[in-house]
Amino acid sequence: MATFAEYVEANRERFLEELKDFTSQPSVAAQAWGMQEMADKVMARLSKLGAKTRLIPVEDGFPVVYGEIGDGPKTLLIYDHYDVQPPEPLELWTSPPWEPEIRDGKFYARGVADNKSDLLLRIQAIESWLATEGELPLKIKWVLEGEEEIGSPNLGKFVADNRELVQGADGCLWEFGAKDAHENPMLICGLKGIIYIELHAHGANRDLHSGAASIVENPAWRLVWALATLKNERDEITIDGYSEFVRPPNELELEAASKIPFDTNLELAKFGVKEFINGVRDFEAIKKLYFTPTVTICGLHSGYTGPGGKTVLPNHAFVKLDFRLVPEQTPEKVIELLRKHLDARGFTDIQIERTEAGEHVARSPLDSNIVQAAKAAARATYGREAVVYPTAAGSGPMYELCQQLGIPAVSAGAGYPDSRGHAPNENIRVADYFEGITFIRELIRNFARN
C-alpha cells in the first residue's frame, strides 16, 4: 500500500487538473454568474469522495453545499466558499482569469487563492487519507457557501435554520491562509467585526448658487462637523461610551502577537508612507493593527467634484464608514452609541443608513484544541513554528458559523504574500498547494488525537 505522500505524488497531475476544472468555471456571486454550475461541481466532487452531501437552498441567494464523512469522537467543521470575486479589470490579467495557467511554478486563475485551492485540496487530502491510511479518525462536516464575496448575507440565517448540522463540532478549519514573507505558515484565530453604514446630511430642496451660503445651511459642513466629533487626530474614537466596550487582548493573545514578525521600515515602504499613525513601530504597530477598533471613511461625497470650479451650495452630502470591531463591541452597540452621540451634539439631522447586518467579532481561545492541532500540523508539515495571529485585521462571517455556537476556529491555507486575492493575476504557488494537502493530513491526525 502506498504512503500518503506516494499517493499524492501519483495523483499530482489529476489533482491539478481538478483545480483547473474548478477555476475554469466562473462563479461570481456579485454577478450571479455560474453559481449553480459551480455548486454542482462541488457537490459532485464531494460525492466522488464518498461524502454524504446535500445542496441546501438559500432564499434569494446561492445554495450551501453541505457534506459529511467519517466518524469518531471528534467532529471537524470545514468552512470554504465556492464563489469568487469578479474578474475585472480584465485587461490587467496576463492570462485570462477563467483559463487557468501554470507559469514558473505558479497557478494563475480567478479564485484559485480565494478560495478554490483550499476548498479542493482539503477534499483531495481526505481522499489521499482514505486511500492510504484507511478510515478517518473523526467526523468531518463541510459548510461550503456561495456568498462569501458578497458579505455572506445569508450565512447567519443558514445557521439558524440548520443549527443541528453545525452545532457540537469541536473545531472549525476556516477558509483562508497563507505563508508570510518569511515563509512562515500563518494561523489566523479570529476576525474583527464590522459594521458598514452611510451618514447622510440634507440641505435645501435643490443645489443652490453658493451666493446663498451665508444663510442656507450647507449639509457638507454639517457632515464634516459631525465626522470631526467621531475620531480625533490622535486616532482615538471619541464616540461617547465607545471605549467602554473594548476588551483589551488577554495574555495569550499578547504573547502570540509578540511573535508576529513585523519589519516596520519594510511595511512603511510597502505602503509608501513615512510613518504609521501616532508613529507606532514594531510591537506597538502590531498591537494597534490587531487589537484596536477603527472607524474608516471609505467614501465621501458632496456637490460638484468634476474638473474646474463650480460655485454650488450642495443640498446633500454623505459618507460611507466602516467600523472594525474588537471584543466586546457589536454592530448593534455601535449604531446605538453613534446615534446617541450625534443626537447629544445636535446632529439629529444626520441620518444613519445601515444597509448590511454587519459581522460580529470572532476570537478563538489560543489554547483550544483546533489551534493547538493546527500548530502541531504546521510544525510537522513545514518544519517550523507557525505564526499565530489572535485575529486578522479584516473581517468575515466566522462568528456566525463558529463562535456563536461555541466552536473555536482557525484559518490556514495555501496562499503566499503575492497571491493577489481580489486582484488581477490571482495565483498560488503549486508547491504550497501540495504542502497544503500534507497540512490537512497532519491537522486531522493531531486534532483527532487531542
Place this chain on the structure above:
Amino acid sequence: MATFAEYVEANRERFLEELKDFTSQPSVAAQAWGMQEMADKVMARLSKLGAKTRLIPVEDGFPVVYGEIGDGPKTLLIYDHYDVQPPEPLELWTSPPWEPEIRDGKFYARGVADNKSDLLLRIQAIESWLATEGELPLKIKWVLEGEEEIGSPNLGKFVADNRELVQGADGCLWEFGAKDAHENPMLICGLKGIIYIELHAHGANRDLHSGAASIVENPAWRLVWALATLKNERDEITIDGYSEFVRPPNELELEAASKIPFDTNLELAKFGVKEFINGVRDFEAIKKLYFTPTVTICGLHSGYTGPGGKTVLPNHAFVKLDFRLVPEQTPEKVIELLRKHLDARGFTDIQIERTEAGEHVARSPLDSNIVQAAKAAARATYGREAVVYPTAAGSGPMYELCQQLGIPAVSAGAGYPDSRGHAPNENIRVADYFEGITFIRELIRNFARN
C-alpha cells in the same frame, strides 16, 4: 420728428428680430462654440450704430469688442458679455435653446437673460436716442467681453494692457439686473469677491483594504479634521486672523440694505428649509446675506462613492471650496491666512491648489453719480423707487474693470425672478425688454446732467 417712444414702437419688430438673430447664434465660451461669429455680429451691430469699434484680441482667449460713440464732459462705460452658458441639459428645454421663441409674452433662448438682451437693448436705446433726440450728451464706451461665463480669466490683463481705453470713465453700467418679485427694479452696486480653491490630502501609495486603517493614515480623516477648523457650527469662519480683514457695512449701505424687501417665510419656503443659519430672519438675514464672508464646501470627494459597500482605505481626498469676500478681503490674503492657519495646526500635509486668480470685492459708493443717475432713471421709467443693493451675494469681475480704476459701477437689466439664467428655458419678458430701452435713455439723460 418722432419721439423716442414712437421710434421704439415703430421699430419694435426689428428690435426683436435683432434679438432673435443674436440669440440664435451659439456663443459658448466653455465649449469654444461660435465665439468668433458672435463677436463679428456684435462688431457689425455697433458699426451700424455709428460707433467706432475695435476687436481686441485676447491671448489664448476670446476677443474683447471695444466701441466708442458720442462726446461730452462725461464718459459712461458699458460692460456686457457676448458669451453665454452651455445649453445643457437640452432635454429640459421646451423650445430649443438656439431657436428663440416668444410664448405668452416671454422670449425664450439661451443667453437672452444673461446677457444678450441687455447687451443689445443698450445699443438699440442709443440708436433710438440718435434718431429722435440728436447728439449724445456724453461719451459712451463699450467693453464687451467673451469670457464672463468662464470667470473672465483675461479681463484683468485686458485692463492692464488697455488702461487708456477705460480709465477716466465717470461711471459704469454693469451687465446684469432684474426686477424683483414685487416688480421693483433692482440696482446692484457691488459684488462679493471670490477665491475658489481645492484642498488635497494624500495617504498611502494606493487605496488599501480598510483593515490597515489602524496604522495607515486616512487622508479623508485628515481633510475632515482640517476643514472642521475653518468654520464652526455658529457659521463663524475660524481661520486665524480672518475677521481682522472684514470691514463692516457703512451707514449708507446699511440704510440701503434696510430697504431690501425680504419675506423670510417666503424665502424659507423657496429653499425648502425650516430656518436660516443661526435662525436669522428679516433684516438680520439681509445683513448676513450681503455683508458677511462665506466659505462654502462646493464639492467633496474621497474613496468609493458608488452603490453598496466597499471597505477601502482611500489614498486621496479633496474638497472644492469657494470663499466669498467682503471689503477689505482679497484672494491673496485668504490664501496666505489659510496656509498659515493650516500649518499652525499641523496640517502641513494639506495642499492648497489655486487654479483661478479669483475676483476682488467690488463696491461703488452709494452716493456716486452713476448710482444716483440709475435711481432717477428707474423712478422715471418704472414710476417707483429702485431697490438699491450695496452688493450682490454673488461675484464677478467688476473690480477689475471699474473700482480698480476708481470707476463706480451700477448693474441694472431686463431680467425678472423667473429668468432662469444658466438654466433651461432661460427667458425674459418682452415688456421688460422695452422698458429696459427707456431706462437707458433716462440713465443717459440723468448721468449726463449730474
